[in-house]
Amino acid sequence: MNIKNETITIILKKLADLYPNSMFKEQLKQYISLSDSDLSRYIHYIAEKGYIRKSNGPLFKITAAGIRYIGEEIVDNETLMIILEQLNKNYPNYVENIFFQEFLDMDDFSSRRIFSYLEETGLVEINWFAGKRFDIKITSYGIDQLVPEKNKLAKEDTISMPNEIEMALETPFTNITKVSELMQKLKGDILLIEKHFDQKGFKFVKKLNPLFVSNVKILMSTDHLSRDFKDIFKAFKTEMDNKGITVELRILDEKDVERIHDRYILSEENCYNIPPMNIIHKKLGDIKRIQDVESKKAYFKKCWARATNIIKISTK
Secondary structure, eight states: OOOOHHHHHHHHHHHHHTTTSOEEHHHHTTTSOOOHHHHHHHHHHHHHHTSEEEETTTEEEEOHHHHHHHHHHHOOHHHHHHHHHHHHHHTTSOEETHHHHHHHOOOHHHHHHHHHHHHHTTSEEEEEOSTTOEEEEEOHHHHHHHHHHHHHHHHHOOOOOOSEEOOOTTOHHHHHHHHHHHHHHOOSSEEEEOTTOOHHHHHHHTTSOTTTOOEEEEEEOSTTOOHHHHHHHHHHHHHHHHHTOEEEEEEOOHHHHHHOOSOEEEOSSOEEEOOOGGGTTSSSOOEEEOSOHHHHHHHHHHHHHHSEEGGGSOOO
16 A cells, blocks of 8 residues: 555544544544555554554554644744744733634634644643633743744745735635735734725734734724724724734824825835725725835825824714
């Protein structure tokens, strides 16, 4: 039988999801297309490698070596830093795993695999409970690794920013994905001028990486302002605060609303002209990078000074 690394990874990932519990071979057959004899050979091969350990006859479970085997695939350096920095804020207290799922976009399956790996590397300490819940905290070793890992990430960071992102009518989902990917790359303080900003815009702002961004300022008109919108913004602001990103939102002065026609998103070194965020999945114009970043920042600053905090505006 030809042993495939992809098949080994599938088996180990499923076992890592159940760590530190054991599993029957019959259970694993639900997730992998192998005959009973071939699966037995795989289990024997993986056990010889030290990636799993047999116990009580038909039961087996993943080992620390198995966790490390799939570790590089499931934990990139950027995600590791986000987790460690957030845990460091709560040190020495435990945090529930659901806290991370809210801003890492992880399902429970991925969450358990990632944190199992981090536990095996000694970066975190975990209290596992019955069911799908666990509590986690950073170790002193994890704290010691914060600075060198962050420096390593900075050296490895070679993110290239696109000059233009094409929006096509026939690929609405891809359009949304492209915008989300752009948001994840932005660094520094984020400034957004979008007269018609509405609740859909929060979905894109949520994609900002807390490892790169700590402050966001949004300028909008009163077009979509309502009591419900204000309530949603308050909830969104709280969630982003928990991620380490402060979000402020102000309503443009009426004169600025009349003057502004384009929409811009500015970061530390970049400025993009964007279509309306609430209908960005439609073909209403491509996203284009523009050069005069500093002048746009200066203009934003003037508009921001004249704008009114959304909390101070009455909505009945």
